[in-house]
Structures are given as structure tokens and as C-alpha cells.
Amino acid sequence: xxxxxxxxxxxxxxxxxxxxxxxxxxxxxxxxxxxxxxxxxxxxxxxxxxxxxxxxxxxxxxxxxxxxxxxxxxxxxxxxxxxxxxxxxxxxxxxxxxxxxxxxxxxxxxxxxx
Amino acid sequence: xxxxxxxxxxxxxxxxxxxxxxxxxxxxxxxxxxxxxxxxxxxxxxxxxxxxxxxxxxxxxxxxxxxxxxxxxxxxxxxxxxxxxxxxxxxxxxxxxxxxxxxxxxxxxxxxxxxx
Numbered sequence: 001x002x003x004x005x006x007x008x009x010x011x012x013x014x015x016x017x018x019x020x021x022x023x024x025x026x027x028x029x030x031x032x033x034x035x036x037x038x039x040x041x042x043x044x045x046x047x048x049x050x051x052x053x054x055x056x057x058x059x060x061x062x063x064x065x066x067x068x069x070x071x072x073x074x075x076x077x078x079x080x081x082x083x084x085x086x087x088x089x090x091x092x093x094x095x096x097x098x099x100x101x102x103x104x105x106x107x108x109x110x111x112x113x114x
Numbered sequence: 115x116x117x118x119x120x121x122x123x124x125x126x127x128x129x130x131x132x133x134x135x136x137x138x139x140x141x142x143x144x145x146x147x148x149x150x151x152x153x154x155x156x157x158x159x160x161x162x163x164x165x166x167x168x169x170x171x172x173x174x175x176x177x178x179x180x181x182x183x184x185x186x187x188x189x190x191x192x193x194x195x196x197x198x199x200x201x202x203x204x205x206x207x208x209x210x211x212x213x214x215x216x217x218x219x220x221x222x223x224x225x226x227x228x229x230x
Contacts, residue, residue, distance in 0.1 A: 032215050043116065043204045043221030044157070087157075093215040100170045101147050101159030102219065 004088045009109040012078050020073040020108055022088030027068050032091045035062065035073050036102065037084040044087065044104075047073065083112045117141065118222035120205050126228045132193040135225045139186055139207030145169070146188040147208075147219060148180055152201035163188055164210070192227070200229045 005023040012018045024033065034049040048055055048062045050071075055062040061074040075082055087107040092100065117140035127133055139146050148160040150173075159172035163182035174180075177195075182188040192199060203226075206219040 036219075038157075043118075043206070043224055044219075045116070045221065046218035049216070049218075091215055101149070101162050101172050102157075103159060103172075104157035106156060 004090060004105050006086075006088055006105065006108045008106065009111065011111045011113060013113050014080060015077055018075040018078045018082070018110065020075075020086050020088075020110065021070065022072070023070045024088070024090055025069045027090060028092070030093050032093060033062065033064060033068075033071050034089045034091055034102070035060070035086060036089060036104075037086045038107070039081075039084045044102075047086070049091075078110075078112050080112050080114060083110055085109050116220040116222060118205060118207050118220050120203075120222040120225050122225060123223070124226050124228075126230065127195060128230055129195055129197060131195050131229075132191065133195065133227065135190040135192070135203050135205075135227075137188045137190070137205030137207075137222060139188070139205075140220055142209065143207035143220070144186065144210050145208045145214065145217075146182055146186070147206040148174075148188070148190050149204040149206065149221075150201050151204060151224070152198075155201075157204075160190070195229045197229050200227055202226050 035047040036044040038044045050062045063072045085107040119138045121136045144165045147162045151157045160174040161180050162170040166182050177193050180190045202224045204224045206221045208217040208219045
């Protein structure tokens with residue numbers, strides 16, 4: 001299975017942009033890049049996902065390198081509520097569009113300073 | 115609130131015992147997933163059900179089993195419990211299987227199991 005590498009922790013200031021990197025040098029052509037986050041004492045929650053093109057939603061942006069060997073999750077204006085563990089996950093798409101369960105790594109612990 | 119409910123919130127039991135964890139998916143979701151989160155292993159995918167049938171297996175022990183009922187709620191059964199089974203158990207649900215790669219999983223609040 002293709003693996004992801006993330007920094008153990010990152011620190012940022014409130015109301016500033018945050019760029020969370022993820023390396024996935026062994027990614028294959030059918031692997032989708034998903035991001036989930038886990039707030040303290042809660043279950044994980046979906047953030048964003050993409051295949052090749054950059055993606056935006058109300059929560060974040062996902063920038064995917066042209067060779068797809070790395071990606072960056074961008075929080076445009078961090079708040080204290082964004083303090084969480086962020087997981088970068090590769091998902092293999094089965095024929096027909098299905099996929100297996102999520103394979104979580106250790107993730108990046110994001111600390112937001114007021 | 116994700117719309118996924120799990121009961122009980124906390125469970126304390128002894129080694130060798132058997133417990134059942136329950137999960138109700140979001141209304142309309144046909145897929146249910148079970149995950150285990152422990153300090154040493156992190157978050158691990160255990161098993162997935164879709165509309166009552168097992169669809170995918172992860173790192174689920176033989177002592178563990180699950181099922182999904184016609185009303186789509188799911189139960190995770192853990193037997194012959196060991197100290198190492200102490201963990202947070204999360205249930206997640208998503209809309210379906212087809213196009214599942216694009217469907218986000220909604221996680222419940224978890225059940226904290228303590229085995230003494």
C-alpha cells in the first residue's frame with residue numbers, strides 16, 4: 001500500500017494561513033488523496049479529497065503537486081477550533097468507484113496559538 | 115453532530131468477557147465502518163458492511179465480529195477480551211458503496227472500552 005509521510009506537529013497563529021504538507025512518493029494513478037481531521041475528544045471528520053487537480057471547499061483547499069508525489073492542505077485563516085490532528089490518507093479506487101476503509105497514519109498535530 | 119450515534123459511551127469490563135457495541139448510521143446511509151483507536155496502534159480500520167453484507171475487512175481479530183441488521187444499525191461484538199483491547203471504537207457511515215471513493219465517512223463519538 002502506498003504510504004504517506006507527514007510532520008508530527010506544526011504550530012501556527014490564529015487568523016493566519018496554515019499549510020500542512022504530505023508526501024506520498026509511491027502514489028499510484030488510481031489513488032485518491034483524502035484529508036480527515038480529529039478534534040480533541042471527537043471522531044475524525046472529513047476535510048477534503050482530490051485526484052490530480054487542486055480542490056477547494058468551504059473548509060480548506062487541497063493543492064496537489066503535478067507529479068502527485070506530494071500535496072498540501074491549506075487552511076486559509078486558522079482559528080482555535082482548527083487545532084486537531086490532520087490525517088493525509090491515500091485511497092485506492094476499486095472498479096465501480098468503491099473503496100476500502102480508511103488507513104490512518106500518525107497525522108500532523110496542528111497547534112494554533114491565539 | 116455527525117448524525118451517527120454509538121452506545122454505550124463508556125464500557126468497563128474484565129478480561130475474558132464479551133461485549134457488544136452498537137452503532138446507528140446517519141439516516142439514509144447504507145455503509146457502516148468500524149475503527150479501533152488505541153495509543154500504540156493509532157486508528158485502524160476493522161470492517162465494513164454495506165446494506166447488511168460484509169464488504170471489506172481490515173485488521174479485525176478473529177475474536178471480533180460484526181453484523182449489520184435490516185434497519186441498518188450495526189453491532190461490533192468483542193469476545194475473550196484482553197487488556198490490549200482497551201481502546202476507543204468508532205463507527206462511521208457513508209452513503210453507499212458505488213462511488214464510495216468520493217463519499218465522506220461520518221464518524222460517531224466513539225465507545226471507550228476499558229478492559230481490567
